[in-house]
Amino acid sequence: MTALSAPPRQAAGTLLQAQRTFFATGQTKPYDYRLAQLKKLKDAILERQDAIVQAAKDDLGRPEFEGYFEVGIMAELSHVIKKLKGWMKPRKVGLPLAQMPGSAWVQAEPLGSVLIIGPWNYPFQLVISPLIGAIAAGNCAIIKPSELAPATSKVVAELIESTFAPEYVAIREGGVDVSQSLLAEKFDHIFFTGGTRVGQIVMEAAAKNLTPVTLELGGKSPCIVDADINLEVAVRRIVWGKFLNAGQTCIAPDYILVKEEIKPAFVAALKQRIEELYGEDPSQSPDLSRLVSDHQFDRVVGLLAGEDVVVGGQHDRADRFIAPTVLNNVDWNAPTMQEEIFGPILPVLGYEKIEEAIAQVNSKPKPLALYIFSNDKALQNQVLSATSSGGVCINDVILHTAIWGMPFGGVGDSGIGAYHGQNSFHTLSHHKSVLKKPFWIDLDWRYPPYADKLEFFKKMISLS
Numbered sequence: 208m209t210a211l212s213a214p215p216r217q218a219a220g221t222l223l224q225a226q227r228t229f230f231a232t233g234q235t236k237p238y239d240y241r242l243a244q245l246k247k248l249k250d251a252i253l254e255r256q257d258a259i260v261q262a263a264k265d266d267l268g269r270p271e272f273e274g275y276f277e278v279g280i281m282a283e284l285s286h287v288i289k290k291l292k293g294w295m296k297p298r299k300v301g302l303p304l305a306q307m308p309g310s311a312w313v314q315a316e317p318l319g320s321v322l323i324i325g326p327w328n329y330p331f332q333l334v335i336s337p338l339i340g341a342i343a344a345g346n347c348a349i350i351k352p353s354e355l356a357p358a359t360s361k362v363v364a365e366l367i368e369s370t371f372a373p374e375y376v377a378i379r380e381g382g383v384d385v386s387q388s389l390l391a392e393k394f395d396h397i398f399f400t401g402g403t404r405v406g407q408i409v410m411e412a413a414a415k416n417l418t419p420v421t422l423e424l425g426g427k428s429p430c431i432v433d434a435d436i437n438l439e440v441a442v443r444r445i446v447w448g449k450f451l452n453a454g455q456t457c458i459a460p461d462y463i464l465v466k467e468e469i470k471p472a473f474v475a476a477l478k479q480r481i482e483e484l485y486g487e488d489p490s491q492s493p494d495l496s497r498l499v500s501d502h503q504f505d506r507v508v509g510l511l512a513g514e515d516v517v518v519g520g521q522h523d524r525a526d527r528f529i530a531p532t533v534l535n536n537v538d539w540n541a542p543t544m545q546e547e548i549f550g551p552i553l554p555v556l557g558y559e560k561i562e563e564a565i566a567q568v569n570s571k572p573k574p575l576a577l578y579i580f581s582n583d584k585a586l587q588n589q590v591l592s593a594t595s596s597g598g599v600c601i602n603d604v605i606l607h608t609a610i611w612g613m614p615f616g617g618v619g620d621s622g623i624g625a626y627h628g629q630n631s632f633h634t635l636s637h638h639k640s641v642l643k644k645p646f647w648i649d650l651d652w653r654y655p656p657y658a659d660k661l662e663f664f665k666k667m668i669s670l671s
């Protein structure tokens with residue numbers, strides 16, 4: 208790794224101008240350069256694994272095992288390193304008869320400078336994953352990590368500033384003011400991960416400069432549970448996915464819609480599994496994260512008011528701890544059903560007929576993820592075709608997002624655009640159409656005077 212000493216941080220406009228000048232040299236474009244930078248990034252992450260995991264612990268009380276989810280972004284990096292050469296190859300396109308002879312292809316080119324704004328919940332991987340895409344696509348980048356995960360922000364800053372020159376990849380730490388000073392500049396792409404409200408602010412700022420955006424947002428991801436399942440396995444998977452990172456996961460199952468006939472057994476199984484995974488006193492469990500801030504703690508605890516708490520409910524503000532909590536008999540209009548929970552609270556609602564559950568899901572904005580637990584293929588297909596969501600996982604949770612060959616992104620209120628692996632390369636490239644014609648022949652059917660060529664032209668159209 209080339210160790211660079213951290214340069215003084217310039218103002219956003221000056222920094223972007225330096226990146227423009229560097230980008231214009233063309234150095235970021237060749238395959239060898241991109242590959243070398245990706246490998247440098249991989250080495251830099253490997254060297255700092257412990258610091259990354261420690262930072263997730265400092266910011267979110269993250270257990271070490273879950274801290275490694277941040278480092279797990281290395282899997283994407285390895286995938287991109289392996290596949291990049293193939294992705295960069297121009298894609299040949301066949302010509303219609305009237306265009307022959309000639310050749311046509313689509314060639315990916317980098318956009319320029321990409322602004323990456325990250326959230327606090329997976330504060331390392333959610334800025335590094337878009338960065339992998341930006342580098343793979345041949346761009347420069349500026350990262351703005353979340354100020355609410357300060358320990359991780361510091362680790363990312365040290366990593367970036369010791370690995371890359373700022374005219375190639377730079378970082379600007381700070382809060383809303385820093386974010387807004389960056390958003391005032393004309394970037395070539397803005398990659399934002401965060402809440403829907405801030406997503407709107409980002410898109411408004413981008414519109415002023417006609418800058419394309421990728422918005423990775425949140426929402427309420429439903430989990431539909433049919434009666435025909437392996438209850439033990441299903442509940443274990445749901446409990447893991449919900450209480451991971453104390454529920455502060457954008458694709459966590461937000462609420463359960465369970466077939467009424469198994470609801471009592473389902474709730475009992477939740478209670479049993481939660482105890483098995485986190486012990487009788489979950490505040491003593493080494494495997495539960497904490498809420499990121501007092502503000503988030505107060506907001507999530509506020510959702511418990513007036514609810515039928517059947518599991519958990521204990522909380523301690525000094526420790527920002529909230530026990531894995533299950534709410535039963537939740538009213539569809541309760542506050543907990545009006546906003547993304549983003550904490551360790553799981554409301555359970557029942558349905559009689561699958562059509563009811565589908566209608567309820569469809570009455571809310573399109574979610575980032577949707578989960579179906581069922582062995583009934585017809586029911587699986589019915590839910591798949593009658594609902595819209597960023598992604599779907601059948602009989603499990605979360606894991607669909609760790610398959611690098613699949614796009615990850617929202618739809619409607621849960622986001623615009625997608626990334627991961629080749630999809631990041633695609634999103635952060637311009638796909639340029641090129642047609643090349645030879646000189647040796649120049650048929651004159653398209654040139655005026657048109658009069659005697661019309662019949663031939665009409666025939667050609669009908670043949671195409």
Ligand code: NAD
Pocket residue numbers: 324325326327328329333351352353354381382383386387390400401402403405406408422423424425426456457458547549575617622
């Ligand atoms: P947030 O929208 O509050 O903040 C995200 C980033 O935007 C931060 O870097 C912050 O500094 C910046 N920001 C905040 N207010 C701003 C403003 N007014 N102007 C400009 N920039 C501003 O989101 P968060 O609280 O950090 O993260 C939680 C949200 O992110 C949840 O809704 C969650 O679902 C979503 N999320 C989505 C994904 C995904 O991949 N789709 C992943 C993680 C989190």
